[in-house]
Amino acid sequence: MDGHEAYGFCERNGVRLIEIDAEFGANLxxxxxxxxxxxxxxxxxxxxxxxxxxxxxxxxxxxxxxxVKREGKGILKLNGSALDPLHTIPVVSVGTAYYTEGESSWTVPRLDVLPNRDAYLPFIYGQKFDDFRLFRKPARFQKLSR
Structure with a gap:
């Protein structure tokens, strides 16, 4: 954050996956x-x-x-790689950008068990876990796979 301008990014394996560039108004x-x-x-x-x-x-x-709460306009850029194909998601529009400072507290007042675990499997794998087939094998294991 520099004055009213802000820039942030998320990076993995040297690839800048998500970039946000925004300009904010006064503190509300x-x-x-x-x-x-x-x-x-x-x-x-x-x-x-x-x-x-x-x-x-x-x-x-x-x-x-x-x-602190500020509203503004921003640009969202999605980049990608074979491990993280975010570049395949089209950014159709970007709404209001927010910058905030403060505290959040999270509690879990209710939970329910969801039956039929197989129905959720594709979503859990797609949301949380890497496809390890795409990772480079360490040199010490490359001889073993030949």
Whole structure:
């Protein structure tokens, strides 16, 4: 952050995957809010096939107390690689950009077990885990695969 301008990025394996460049207005002052999010929690099976247990749906309550809140306009750029093909996602539009400082507290007031774990498997793999077939093998293992 430099004055009203901000730039941020996310990088993995030397590839800058996500870049955000934004300009913000004046501080709108302190604010408080409460919201709810949902998250599916699942654990891959120890054998490497499927899920260890039925997934859990967590309902999460977020209480935010902000000291600083700024709104602005920004540019979002998605880059990619074979490991992280974010560049295949089209950025159709970008809404309001926000810059905030403050505290958030998350609690889980409710959770439910989701039956039929196999129905969630593609989404869990796609969301959380790398495809290790795409990683370069260390030199000490390259002789073993020939």
């Amino acid at each position: 002052g302190p604010s408080s809010s409460e919201s709810y999010d949902f998250e599916i929690k699942a654990v891959p099976h120890s054998t490497g096939f499927g899920l260890q247990h039925d997934p859990i749906l967590n309902c999460m309550k977020n209480q935010e107390n902000l000291r």
